[in-house]
Amino acid sequence: MIYSLILSVTKKISVNIFGLYYKLLYICNIFIHYSFIKVNIIMENEEKVMTGEESLKIISEMINKTKFDIRQGSFYLLFWGWLIFACSLSEFLLLKFTDVIHHYYVWLLVIPGVFVSMLYGFITGRKAKVRTYTGMLYMWIWLGFFISATVLFIVHSKSMYTVAPYILLMAGLPTFISGFLIRFKPLIAGGICFWVIVLVIYFVGPASYSLGTSVAMLFGYLIPGYMLKNRVDHDAV
Amino acid sequence: MTRFKELDPILHSQLRLAVMSLLVGIEMAEFTYIREQTGATAGNLSIQITKLKEAGYIEVTKKFRNNYPQTLCSITKLGRQMFSEYVNDLKDYLSPEKLG
Numbered sequence: 001m002i003y004s005l006i007l008s009v010t011k012k013i014s015v016n017i018f019g020l021y022y023k024l025l026y027i028c029n030i031f032i033h034y035s036f037i038k039v040n041i042i043m044e045n046e047e048k049v050m051t052g053e054e055s056l057k058i059i060s061e062m063i064n065k066t067k068f069d070i071r072q073g074s075f076y077l078l079f080w081g082w083l084i085f086a087c088s089l090s091e092f093l094l095l096k097f098t099d100v101i102h103h104y105y106v107w108l109l110v111i112p113g114v115f116v117s118m119l120y121g122f123i124t125g126r127k128a129k130v131r132t133y134t135g136m137l138y139m140w141i142w143l144g145f146f147i148s149a150t151v152l153f154i155v156h157s158k159s160m161y162t163v164a165p166y167i168l169l170m171a172g173l174p175t176f177i178s179g180f181l182i183r184f185k186p187l188i189a190g191g192i193c194f195w196v197i198v199l200v201i202y203f204v205g206p207a208s209y210s211l212g213t214s215v216a217m218l219f220g221y222l223i224p225g226y227m228l229k230n231r232v233d234h235d236a237v
Numbered sequence: 238m239t240r241f242k243e244l245d246p247i248l249h250s251q252l253r254l255a256v257m258s259l260l261v262g263i264e265m266a267e268f269t270y271i272r273e274q275t276g277a278t279a280g281n282l283s284i285q286i287t288k289l290k291e292a293g294y295i296e297v298t299k300k301f302r303n304n305y306p307q308t309l310c311s312i313t314k315l316g317r318q319m320f321s322e323y324v325n326d327l328k329d330y331l332s333p334e335k336l337g
Binding site: 050052053054055056058059061062063065066126129130131132133136 | 267
């Protein structure tokens with residue numbers, strides 16, 4: 001009695017286990033079979049003979065995909081445009097309407113600006129899935145300008161009030177080159193604006209330096225920056 | 238009779254050519270970016286990238302970003318040279334048809 005009960009329970013369990021085993025084996029076989037077919041299909045597609053025209057089509061399609069998104073540069077133009085615009089206009093207003101002696105203190109805002117800029121560059125650089133040559137060139141040009149400007153500030157530390165035309169003169173170059181690099185005419189015009197304004201403020205005199213810098217920021221960085229940001233078509237080079 | 242130079246078998250393959258065309262215009266690209274642009278499956282792309290790497294056409298660097306593995310690919314000097322040769326051979330191959 002007990003023996004037959006044990007036997008029937010054992011039989012039931014073994015049927016269930018082996019049934020499950022065979023079911024699993026069956027499923028695995030199907031999976032292996034279909035995955036093998038799938039692999040073959042992929043490899044077949046991959047290894048199929050291409051015509052010359054097909055090769056050229058692939059090359060041109062892929063090269064078109066590796067373009068630098070020109071709107072990437074708009075952040076720096078707008079950030080620095082607004083920062084320098086605010087500093088220079090504040091200095092101009094302080095000079096014109098108040099008796100504040102240390103009006104140039106407003107320029108200390110540039111220091112946290114450098115850190116914000118570096119942080120933004122670091123974060124976006126880490127997130128970027130691709131590094132284009134245009135993007136890298138764009139970055140090196142502006143980094144070169146930043147280093148030159150820092151050196152100029154150190155060299156001219158005793159006569160800071162005369163530094164504005166030189167900074168604007170230098171800022172014109174990366175703006176102008178960037179405009180050509182990303183084929184964006186407002187930025188090219190922005191670079192030219194810097195140089196024209198340098199000539200104007202040089203002849204007008206030091207009293208015009210702050211206001212001249214504000215105008216240069218408006219035409220050199222802010223207007224091209226917003227145009228770049230809002231550009232939706234032909235947004236890559 | 239014009240004899241054509243045989244096209245490089247490493248490059249004369251859809252996905253490998255797509256990867257090389259993509260990398261020739263950029264300094265470095267992540268594996269996921271290449272997958273997105275080529276529309277290939279991860280497995281297939283991985284196989285083709287390995288073939289290109291073994292041929293010395295590309296360089297593969299493995300890194301970690303936020304504790305996640307990151308695979309970066311870039312074209313080598315040899316890869317650039319072979320790609321240029323492939324395009325020249327392709328031009329020779331296509332020219333008689335165009336002229337004809």
